[in-house]
Amino acid sequence: MTDATPAGLNTDGIAAWIAGLDIGAQGDLAYERIGNGKSNLTYLVSDDAGRRWVLRRPPLGTLLASAHDVAREFRILSALQNTAVPVPRTIALTDDPAVTDAPLVLMSHVDGVVLDDPSVAADVPEDRRRTVGVEMPTTLGRIHAVDLEATGLIDLASHKPYAARQIKRWSAQWEQSKTREVPVLERLAAALTEHAPEQTELSLVHGDFHLSNVITGGHGAIVAVVDWELCTLGDPLADVGALLAYWSEASDDTPGFFQVSTLPGFPSRDELVETYARSTGRDTATVRYWHALALWKLSIIAEGVLRRAMADERNRARDGGPTTSLIDGIVARAVATAEDAGIL
Template structure:
């Protein structure tokens, strides 16, 4: 049994649970929180024989209803095991109160590099940055090509118009987690609701696809084919319009000359493609009409501002939820809202 207690885990109980799974665990185990995720908590687990696994659990403290559902995330990852989408191998899920106070997901550790900071991105050559950037639209295409029937994900979420569902859900989240009044949030929501494009297809949507949520092989130079070895953090995955994922990628993809780069600075380094190139690559990989991408970019920025406000609120309520590089600030959230307004104006929504 391991000793000590990791915030969010009962080290001894989790060790006993993992030993009971017959996966070759050789105790004692060490647990280390990893990544710069601002939502569900992720831990690297290492045993005495240098075996490695990954654990996920919801944030600490009081949570909003339906948020941070790691059991649902486990279902999605399990359904994707035999598809073209690169994901970690799922191992086990438990909500046994003798083990954990919240659902706990165990999955394989994927060797590779997470480009979750400019410092990490700076270790890569410009050719490698380019390859990673070019692989992202192609990987989105793989996600959007998943057969919902054969994977059993056809009932994962509603098939009703995705934009309306998103606006309803995240407006409610804003009301429950906001720390102040921000008139532009409601103004944007009203305009986005009035301008929503017609939904013509329903696909799997990752919901949070950006550089920090992929694992790259970390090897090679300009080889796009091996650039992404796993897509992680499927907490916001749902069914909806595939262009929503493209819009989200753009929302997180800062460029060096942006007025407000915020926390997403890695893509500003030389070598990474520009946002318009990502859109063109996605269109080429999937054959989809991307003319409405400006709408989805604005919606994604609006949603991102709501998420950032919620993360800030959770960190205020419980310091243990604060990520490695800190949590969003009011200035950061206001900057994202400003980008959402500017993008909406450019798209003719406001």
């Protein structure tokens, strides 16, 4: 259903902006909130001729410093246009106050299916689910193979050890976004700091790579990777750990953030790691550390999503977003994974 008065959009200003871009927009524009994203807000924009584009803006309300930077996301997507990484085509960026109260990014609409809900994935044949699952670590390998110099992304972020940077940043984010005290997160941060592996490689890191952030084609191939908000430079295995953190299995004792991967056909977490190692040739010996760090970070991200939804209901995702019970489950998985890795 089309949203006639979409939250956070000055539709008159945006219509004038898009008209000036000479991209063939005809007649009135309609806007619809899409995706199950819990951070930046994403809208489908369509015109009277049936053409479609995608618009992104930061969440509504008070935001944490340096978070939800869509202008930075626009830079990354633009740099990846002619690489092996499948991404939408970037069209324009504006922060003109006559158009918007926050930066806006306009990009192409990519046809395909996002497996962001079990009801959607249930309609996909098991063999195609398998293909999508195998494509996930293979696509990560393409991201990690990006030439940072050639794309101009070599200065995107610090080159200092990634684990230390992540622990420092997300510990600070926790202090600013928490809705309650969870002492075990501080214990985890200390253990992760103590056992951080030596960084021997620097690559582009997506930072939030999971099923909700990829668009799949008819045969299960990944036709676009989206939501580059957390992209940075760091250890490529950190992305593998993040994929595992989001990848729930039916046998898990505690609930995960997403349950799509529990359906039959999707590969196991071990198979994801094996596929990544085989397709890239990388040693994955430290992946359990990165899995634990990703779960710790995910619990902090989820707490921030909960805080934003509590502050402004318009930021709430389609599925309602995380609850304290779900976040506690993620924390429990982080502890168990850290213990299994011998770091707690």
